[in-house]
Amino acid sequence: MADVTKEKFTYRDAVAEGIAREMRRDPSVVCLGEDIGAAEGVFKTTVGLFKEFGPARVWDTPISEQAIVGAAMGAAMTGMRPIAEIMFSDFLACCWDYLANEIPKARYMTGGQVTVPLVVRTANGGGLGFGAQHSQAVENWAFAIPGLKIVAPSTPSDVVGLMAAAIRSDDPVVFFEHKALLAGSGTRPPEGHLIELGQASVVREGTDVTVVALASTVSLSLKAADQLAGEGISVEVIDLRCLIPLDMRTVLSSIERTSRLVVVEENPYQGGWGGTVVSVVADEGFELLDAPIKRVAGANVPLPFADSLEAEVIPTVGKVTEAIRRLSAY
Amino acid sequence: MTPEELLDAYEEMVLIRRTEKAAHDLFMSGLVKGTTHLAAGHEAVAVGASSAMRPDDYVFATYRGHHHALARGATPEECLAELMSRATGLCQAKGGSMHLTKATNGMLGSYAIVGAHLPMAAGAAWSAKLRGSGQVAVAFFGDGATNIGAFHEALNLAAVWSLPVLFVCENNLYMEYTPIEAVTAVPNPAADRAAGYNMPADIIDGNDVVVVHETVARAVERARKGEGPTLIEAQTYRHFGHSRADPAKYRPADEVERWMKHDPLDVARARLEALGVPPETVADRDHRAAATVDAAIAAAKNAPEPVPALAFTDVWADGGAAWRT
Ligand SMILES: Cc1ncc(C[n+]2csc(CCOP(=O)(O)OP(=O)(O)O)c2C)c(N)n1
Ligand SMILES: [Mg+2]
Numbered sequence: 061m062a063d064v065t066k067e068k069f070t071y072r073d074a075v076a077e078g079i080a081r082e083m084r085r086d087p088s089v090v091c092l093g094e095d096i097g098a099a100e101g102v103f104k105t106t107v108g109l110f111k112e113f114g115p116a117r118v119w120d121t122p123i124s125e126q127a128i129v130g131a132a133m134g135a136a137m138t139g140m141r142p143i144a145e146i147m148f149s150d151f152l153a154c155c156w157d158y159l160a161n162e163i164p165k166a167r168y169m170t171g172g173q174v175t176v177p178l179v180v181r182t183a184n185g186g187g188l189g190f191g192a193q194h195s196q197a198v199e200n201w202a203f204a205i206p207g208l209k210i211v212a213p214s215t216p217s218d219v220v221g222l223m224a225a226a227i228r229s230d231d232p233v234v235f236f237e238h239k240a241l242l243a244g245s246g247t248r249p250p251e252g253h254l255i256e257l258g259q260a261s262v263v264r265e266g267t268d269v270t271v272v273a274l275a276s277t278v279s280l281s282l283k284a285a286d287q288l289a290g291e292g293i294s295v296e297v298i299d300l301r302c303l304i305p306l307d308m309r310t311v312l313s314s315i316e317r318t319s320r321l322v323v324v325e326e327n328p329y330q331g332g333w334g335g336t337v338v339s340v341v342a343d344e345g346f347e348l349l350d351a352p353i354k355r356v357a358g359a360n361v362p363l364p365f366a367d368s369l370e371a372e373v374i375p376t377v378g379k380v381t382e383a384i385r386r387l388s389a390y
Numbered sequence: 391m392t393p394e395e396l397l398d399a400y401e402e403m404v405l406i407r408r409t410e411k412a413a414h415d416l417f418m419s420g421l422v423k424g425t426t427h428l429a430a431g432h433e434a435v436a437v438g439a440s441s442a443m444r445p446d447d448y449v450f451a452t453y454r455g456h457h458h459a460l461a462r463g464a465t466p467e468e469c470l471a472e473l474m475s476r477a478t479g480l481c482q483a484k485g486g487s488m489h490l491t492k493a494t495n496g497m498l499g500s501y502a503i504v505g506a507h508l509p510m511a512a513g514a515a516w517s518a519k520l521r522g523s524g525q526v527a528v529a530f531f532g533d534g535a536t537n538i539g540a541f542h543e544a545l546n547l548a549a550v551w552s553l554p555v556l557f558v559c560e561n562n563l564y565m566e567y568t569p570i571e572a573v574t575a576v577p578n579p580a581a582d583r584a585a586g587y588n589m590p591a592d593i594i595d596g597n598d599v600v601v602v603h604e605t606v607a608r609a610v611e612r613a614r615k616g617e618g619p620t621l622i623e624a625q626t627y628r629h630f631g632h633s634r635a636d637p638a639k640y641r642p643a644d645e646v647e648r649w650m651k652h653d654p655l656d657v658a659r660a661r662l663e664a665l666g667v668p669p670e671t672v673a674d675r676d677h678r679a680a681a682t683v684d685a686a687i688a689a690a691k692n693a694p695e696p697v698p699a700l701a702f703t704d705v706w707a708d709g710g711a712a713w714r715t
Contacts, residue, residue: 090520116520122550127543130509134527135517137498137510138448157540161503162510171482172704173493206713207705230707258715309715340714 069248071241074216075105075181078223079143081251083113086141089227092119092128093145093181102147103183103242125155129180133163136178141227149184149198149236156201163232164207177230179223184212185276185326186363186374187240195239195363195370197326199274202234203303203333209257210303212236214278216246218301221255229257238275258305262314266296269384270314270321272337274300277324277356277375284380293388303333311337312345319350320390322383324375329357351390354383391441391600393665399441399599400658401675403433406457407655408683409466413456413473413487414630421691422473426487429457431597431629434654435560436461438602439528442610448496448514448527450507453488454560454628455500458530462497464490466686476693483696484704496525505535508544508557515548515555515613526613528556528606534565536579545587545621554613556606559623560596566632567640581623589621596624597654600661626654 069077083089095102097110097120110118121128125146132144146152152159163176186195202210209231213219219237226233263278264285273281278299285295296314300307315321321341323334334355341353359373391399410430416422429436436457440449451458459469464480472479473487480490488502498514501507511529518525535541536559548555559580563569576582584591592609595601602624609620627649631638638646662672705711 119551122543122546124543124547126506126540127509127512127547130506130540130544131513131516131547134450134498134510134513134515135520136513138514138517138525139521140517142513157503157506158509162501162506166499167707168704169481169485169489170491170493170499171480171484172709173481173491174498175707177707206711304713306714 067248068245069216070243070245071216071219072103072105072243073107074219075223075237076107076109077248078220079106080109080112081220082224082227083109083117088139089141089143090117090119090135091143091145092121092132094121094123094147096120096145101145103239105237105242106145125151126158129155129158130162132178132180133158133166133176136176137166137174141177143179143181143227146180146182148194149182150193150196152182152198152201159202159208159234160205164205168207175230176232179226179233179235181235181237183239184236185238185240186370187276189365189367189370191365192362197358199236199303200327200332203336204331207232208304209233210236211257211301212238212275212303213301214241214275214299216244217249217253218255220249221253222257222301224254225257236275240276255301258302258307260301260307260310261299262296262310263299264295264297266294266318268294268318268320268388269296270311270318271295271297271324271380271384272300272311272321273297273324274303276326280375280377280380281324283377284384287377287381288384293384295384306337308337308340312341312348315341315345315348319348320387321349322354322356322380322387324356324380326358326374328360329355330360332357351387354387356380356383391603393662393667395441396600396658396662396665397667397671397675399437399603400655400662400672401679402437402461403599403655403658404676404679405466405682406433406436406460408680409460409469409686410456412470412683412687416470416474416687417634422487423475424486425633426473427454427633428628428630429454431627431654432457432560432562434599434602434657435530435558435596435624435626438599439558439606442603442607443526443528446496447525448498448511450498450511450514450527450529451500452507452531453500453502454532455490456487459490459492459497459500462492463495464492464497466683467689470686471690471693474690475695476690477696477700478693482700484700505531505538505540507531508535508540509547511555512544512548512553515553516551518554524614526554526556526610528558530558530560532565533559533561533563533570533579536583537574542583545583545589548619549587549589552616552618555619556609556613557619557621558606559621561623561625562628564632564641578623580621584621589619591621591623593623593625596626597652598657599654
C-alpha cells in the first residue's frame with residue numbers, strides 16, 4: 061500500500077494534477093499545445109492527461125503559436141475553457157498579438173459582449189542553463205498589459221489551487237510555471253483545493269524587513285530569511301502568487317509592521333513588476349517606511365548560458381541576503 | 391436563391407450601401423471620429439454568405455466590417471451610433487468603426503490586426519466540433535491578410551483538424567494603397583495558397599450575391615458534414631478609398647470604371663429583372679432601406695454620449711476593472 065504521506069508530489073506533477081482535477085469536473089476544459097498529448101509535454105507537465113481524457117480533449121498542435129493561442133481564444137469565446145500551452149515563455153513573443161491586442165481587449169472593446177475564459181500556461185524563467193532564448197523570466201511582459209490575469213505559483217500545492225482558480229476564471233489567465241521549480245516537491249493538496257486569484261500568502265512572518273517575492277524568488281527569499289535569522293534579522297516573506305490581481309493590501313499591511321521593503325523578482329529590473337509594487341508603496345505607504353526600498357531583479361541583459369554567468373544576472377540567495385542586510389542596517 | 395430570398399438580399403445590400411454612405415458623410419462632417427474603412431462595393435460578399443449560414447453560425451470580420459455586422463442583424467442605428475461615439479452604439483462606444491460586434495447573433499467581432507481573427511475562427515470551429523453543435527465559423531479577411539503568418543497557421547490547423555470553418559477572402563486588389571499583386575508571389579493571393587494546406591478553394595465573382603450565396607452554401611454544407619474547411623476568394627472592389635477620406639488616386643481610372651460598372655447592386659437588380667420581379671417591387675425595397683437608414687442617422691445623432699464611468703467597465707468578466715487590492 062502506498063503511503064501517501066511519503067509520496068513525492070512534484071511541481072510538475074502538480075501542473076498535470078491541477079489540470080486533471082478541473083477536466084474531471086468540467087467537460088468544457090480542453091488542452092492544446094505542442095507535444096502535450098501522447099508525448100505528455102516536454103517538461104512532463106501534462107503526464108497522464110492524454111491517457112485519461114483522450115484525443116478529444118487533449119490536442120497536439122503544429123508549431124504554430126499564433127494558431128494555438130488564437131484558436132484557444134475563439135474556443136473560449138464560444139463556450140469552451142481551453143488551456144493552451146506555450147512550451148517556453150520566450151515563445152510568447154511569437155503570438156504576442158493575442159496576448160497584447162486580442163485576448164485582453166476583446167471584452168472591453170465589444171462593450172462586454174464576449175468573455176475569454178482561457179488559460180495560457182507556459183514554462184518560465186532561468187536556472188536550467190537553456191541560454192538566452194529559453195530562460196528569460198517574462199512575467200513583466202504580461203504585466204504590461206491591462207486585461208490579463210497573471211499567476212506564478214511557487215509550490216506544488218499552490219500550483220493545484222491556483223490552476224483550479226485560473227481554469228474557473230471567466231477572465232484570461234497567463235499561468236507561469238517556473239522551470240527551476242518543476243522538480244521540487246511538496247504536499248499534495250486535498251481534492252477541491254482552490255486558491256482565489258489575487259491573494260498573496262505570508263509564507264514567513266517577521267518583524268524587521270518585508271520581502272515580496274514570486275515563484276522562483278520565494279524559495280531564495282526563504283533561504284535568505286533563514287540565514288539572516290542567525291544574525292538576528294527577522295524577515296517576513298510574502299509570496300504574491302499572482303501579479304494581477306496584485307495583492308497590495310497584504311504588502312502594505314506587512315510594511316506597517318516592518319517599515320522596510322525588499323522586492324525580489326527574476327524578470328529584468330527595467331520594466332520589471334517590482335517597479336509597480338514599489339510605486340504603489342511610495343505613493344500609499346511612504347509614511348510607513350523607515351528606509352529606502354531595494355529591488356533585487358534580473359539584470360538588464362539577455363540571459364547568458366554558463367551557470368556562473370547566469371548567477372551574475374538573476375537573483376540569488378546571496379544577493380537577497382545582502383540587500384536585506386543593508387536595509388536592516390539603514 | 392428564390393426570388394423572395396434574392397429580394398431580401400438585395401434590400402440588405404441597399405441597407406449596407408446606404409449605411410456606408412451615411413458613415414462617409416458623417417465622417418466628412420466631423421460627427422464620426424477616428425477612422426472608417428467602408429465596405430461599399432463589398433456588400434454581396436457579406437449578404438451572400440450570411441444568407442447561406444445558420445443564425446447560430448459564427449462570423450469573424452476585419453476593421454472593414456460594417457457590412458458583416460449589418461448582414462448578421464446589427465441595425466444601422468446601433469452601427470452608426472457606435473461610429474458616432476454614442477452610448478447606444480453596438481459596443482457602447484468602446485469599440486468604434488473597426489470593432490463592430492454583435493455577439494448575440496454570432497458576429498463575434500471585427501479585428502484590426504491584419505489576419506489575427508483567422509485562428510480565432512478556427513478556434514470557434516474547433517469549439518463547435520468539440521460541442522457537436524453543428525455550427526460553422528466564417529472568417530472574412532482582405533487580400534493583404536494572405537501574407538501574414540496567422541493566415542497560414544490558421545489554414546493548416548483548420549485543415550489538419552478538419553474544422554468546420556470557411557476562410558473567405560474579399561480580394562479588392564489593394565491592401566491600403568499598394569496593389570496586392572505587387573507584393574505577392576502568386577496571382578490569386580488566397581486561393582493559390584490553399585493547395586499547400588490540402589484545402590479546396592473557389593475563386594468567385596464576389597459582386598454577384600447569388601454566386602456568393604451558392605458557393606458559401608456548398609462550403610457550409612461540407613463543413614457541417616465534417617468534411618473540413620474551404621477557402622473562398624471573392625473578387626470585389628471598394629467604392630471608397632482605403633479609409634477616412636482616402637481619394638484612392640492610386641487606382642487606374644479604367645480599372646475603377648470597369649468595377650463600378652459591375653456594382654453588386656446592379657448585378658442583383660439584373661438578376662431580379664430576369665426572374666420577373668417587377669421594378670416597383672424592387673423600388674419599394676430601395677425606399678424602405680433608405681428610410682431605415684435615414685431614421686438611423688437621426689436616432690444616432692440624438693443618442694446620448696457614454697457616461698464617463700463606462701471607461702472603467704468590462705475589463706473583466708465581473709464587469710469591473712480592478713487590478714489590485
Ligand atoms: C498586422 C497589421 N499590419 C498592418 C496593419 C495596417 N493596415 C491596416 S489595413 C491594411 C491593409 C490590409 O489590406 P487587405 O487585407 O487587403 O484588406 P482591405 O483593407 O483591402 O479590406 C494595413 C496594412 C494592420 N492593421 N495590422
Ligand atoms: Mg484588400
